[in-house]
Amino acid sequence: MKFSKEVQESPTLSLAEIARKRKQAGKKVISFAVGEPDFKTPEFIIKATIKALKEGYTGYSTPQGLIELRIAIKEDYKKRYNANYSEEEIIVFPGAKAAIFASLASLLEKDDEVIIISPYYVSYPPLIKLAEVESKIIEIPLRKDFKLPIDKIKAAITKQTKLLILNYPNNPTGQLLTKQEVKELVQIIKEKEIYLLADEIYDQLIFEGETFVSFSGFKEIKDQLIIINGFSKAYAMTGFRIGYALANKDLVKKMNLFNQNTNTNTNTFVQRGCLAIYENDKGHLATYLKQLQKKVNYLDKQIKTIPYLTGIKPRSTFYYFVDISKTQQGSQTFSKYLIERHGIVATPGKAFGKKWDNYLRLSLALPLEEIKEAVKILKTMELKKTIK
Ligand SMILES: Cc1ncc(COP(=O)(O)O)c(C=O)c1O
Structure with missing residues (x-):
């Protein structure tokens, strides 16, 4: 197996490890690092998973995924996005x-170009290189206002371009x-045949008043x-x-071959647990989204009052990408200082692409009280001490 330089330990996971060790040593930690929500798995899913275990869903299952789950996903996509997929076109x-890995492994060939947008999900570059080490990653940064530079994407597409990841x-x-923007992108995908x-x-995870447009609703690029x-x-x-x-x-068939020979199948009882989501979910996210919105509103307001920080208010997810350029430090130096001096854990922007060294990612998967505590520290700490 060839390992390229893109294949490294996930920086978000290693930060979580530093935080864990600090906690273990009895020191205070306020962690903005972890990319998972801060509510418990809904009880009805746990119950359905346990029930499945007791009912004997403990053996191998269809590699492509339980048919009942694929049908539920198909109906959900029809309902939410007016997308027309059959159960054969879905794989668990x-x-x-x-x-993502199975998609890349099924698609990519030597010398193919893959366009990714930075800041990117940290796993995209290693996943691409693990799938096809001789593929070429073309990185296009977002604009400073975080708008997608669609013209640059269009200009970057060559005969070698196989895939765009968004x-x-x-x-x-x-x-x-x-x-x-989605419509423009659909047009480009269609025209350029990528x-x-x-x-x-x-x-x-979409905030009040915002709309998410899924690409799944655009039949013209379904293939x-x-x-x-x-x-x-x-x-x-x-x-x-x-x-x-x-x-x-065709792609699902390839991905299925990949899955069959690497994972066999996804845990059978877990798939049954997920089925309960489509049968029983009574809108568990409503309360969480309200709390999240409160945290985002608070943090956004505060960040704009701290002289050396600034940011663009998120409209979805639980992340806030903060501009730290006025600190005149790289994201790694600043985040190391924050952990070591103040126990505040934040992911350096550099992890999301080398152009984003003036940013920190804050994951808001922590209580509002802790966010308030961190803001207090950020407002009062003496920045000069951090500059080496
Ligand atoms: C953009 C993005 N894609 C994929 C994943 C991976 O999700 P999963 O835990 O289901 O593998 C993450 C997790 O952080 C993510 O942020």
């Missing part, structure tokens, strides 16, 4: 990450695309489209390891 994986709702900026992998894993989604973020099921992909039949 042990996590959205595994679904992640909206976006980790780490929390931004969304407008319907007009694939689009749309990672829409945060599609249910060129891979939709990635999962249960980790909306249902606090990160440890269950389950996600899925929607794509054309």
